Amino acid sequence: MPGTIVMKFGGTSVADAERIKRAARRIVDKRELGHAVVAVLSARGKTTDELIAMAEEVSSNPDPREMDMLLSSGERISCALCAMAINDLGHRAISLTGSQAGIVTDESHTKALILDVRADRIREGLEEDSIVLVAGFQGVSSTGKDVTTLGRGGSDTSAVAIAAALGAEVCEIYTDVAGVYTADPRIVPDARLLSTVSFEEMLEMAASGAGVLQLRSLEYARSHGVRIHCRSSFDDEPGTVVLAEGETMEQPLITAVTHSTAEARMTLVGVPDEPGAAARIFQALAAVNVNVDMIVQNEPVSAGGLAEISFTIPRDDLRVARAALEPLQGDAFGGLTAHEEMGKVSIVGAGMRSHPGVAAKVFAVLAEEGVNIDMIATSPIKISCVIERDEVERAVQVLHAAFELSGEGTISEEQPFKAAEAL
Ligand code: ADP
Ligand code: ASP
Ligand code: MG
Numbered sequence: 001m002p003g004t005i006v007m008k009f010g011g012t013s014v015a016d017a018e019r020i021k022r023a024a025r026r027i028v029d030k031r032e033l034g035h036a037v038v039a040v041l042s043a044r045g046k047t048t049d050e051l052i053a054m055a056e057e058v059s060s061n062p063d064p065r066e067m068d069m070l071l072s073s074g075e076r077i078s079c080a081l082c083a084m085a086i087n088d089l090g091h092r093a094i095s096l097t098g099s100q101a102g103i104v105t106d107e108s109h110t111k112a113l114i115l116d117v118r119a120d121r122i123r124e125g126l127e128e129d130s131i132v133l134v135a136g137f138q139g140v141s142s143t144g145k146d147v148t149t150l151g152r153g154g155s156d157t158s159a160v161a162i163a164a165a166l167g168a169e170v171c172e173i174y175t176d177v178a179g180v181y182t183a184d185p186r187i188v189p190d191a192r193l194l195s196t197v198s199f200e201e202m203l204e205m206a207a208s209g210a211g212v213l214q215l216r217s218l219e220y221a222r223s224h225g226v227r228i229h230c231r232s233s234f235d236d237e238p239g240t241v242v243l244a245e246g247e248t249m250e251q252p253l254i255t256a257v258t259h260s261t262a263e264a265r266m267t268l269v270g271v272p273d274e275p276g277a278a279a280r281i282f283q284a285l286a287a288v289n290v291n292v293d294m295i296v297q298n299e300p301v302s303a304g305g306l307a308e309i310s311f312t313i314p315r316d317d318l319r320v321a322r323a324a325l326e327p328l329q330g331d332a333f334g335g336l337t338a339h340e341e342m343g344k345v346s347i348v349g350a351g352m353r354s355h356p357g358v359a360a361k362v363f364a365v366l367a368e369e370g371v372n373i374d375m376i377a378t379s380p381i382k383i384s385c386v387i388e389r390d391e392v393e394r395a396v397q398v399l400h401a402a403f404e405l406s407g408e409g410t411i412s413e414e415q416p417f418k419a420a421e422a423l
Pocket of ligand 2: 048
């Protein structure tokens, strides 16, 4: 008997009535193959952005609890509408909010972490032969019992968490591109679709800006053994399967170029050169849930001198980060400056672990293009450079070309098996 399948549809895939009906048809098709189906939906089109803009119209510093009440409404609309469309196709469907679906989170509004999925109500729906639609991106806090949201792109994580709780065969992420590419196809039109990608690489890609899958959804999937299959909601092409450890055999030198245009850099000057100075600064940021990415510290040259620390954070967190650090000024550091218009370009590939010279090539390619590198960070399989935001697009294109990631004869042909075979 076919197993349970979780299907997640992103914002573009449910943007208007026609697309909702198309998603409904796809969901019903899966049900008619005999699967139990749970569909997780995002808010329609740009709804979440519009809701954020509405909040900013009425408040310069919207209360996070109320923000979550507001933002969670977008996903509910999609689910109720899709349930109606499914009913019209002669199938039973029931829509649930994240809270009704049993998605329990911590208390951190707008960036909540899923703690538990109490999926009884979903199971009841499935047992009654209904298709269950769950509003993505949201849950209910375990102590406060308030509506929470999971951070931008969080419907992916809702879907994976539900797939884990139900022991689903696969979590299908239906989106507006055919799967995971060697670079964002909006920036590099000849980027190549990857039929498979390892968790290790996909985690690095998501962490460095490939928003096609939310980072947390990948972390959750890896730790709970959920199979992720990312594919187009517009056609039936095979898409990309994220492979578990041990499933990949070939390790391409470079798998993808990723980018982000949403970075801000903060620089703290006059940091005392003594144990605990950095700890105080970064504890203050952690306490307000600001995710710090790259950190560079310049040691003072003379004894008793003062150090300088620069780090990057998501631009959206700048206001909160400033508010958290200002009380420490004059004590943990002397002065603070911020540069808001930063971006980041990264190159990811498991093969670079065993191939020297990749970093040198990245720097040479960027230098030839006249792109100035502001900060550099590396992991065993990633090299990231912080650069000016308006140079990001060009940097992605030249790196993608320099590492010959498009076209024939590259990594996909060496992959051990295709997406369709992996399922
Ligand atoms: P959804 O609304 O379906 O969740 P998202 O906008 O969150 O869709 O993610 C899909 C988008 O991710 C694509 O439209 C594409 O522009 C972007 N993207 C960035 N990097 C990549 C990549 N390496 N492969 C595929 N898509 C990417
Ligand atoms: N609607 C939310 C967002 O735009 C969540 C999601 O789409 O995954 O970020
Ligand atoms: Mg998304």
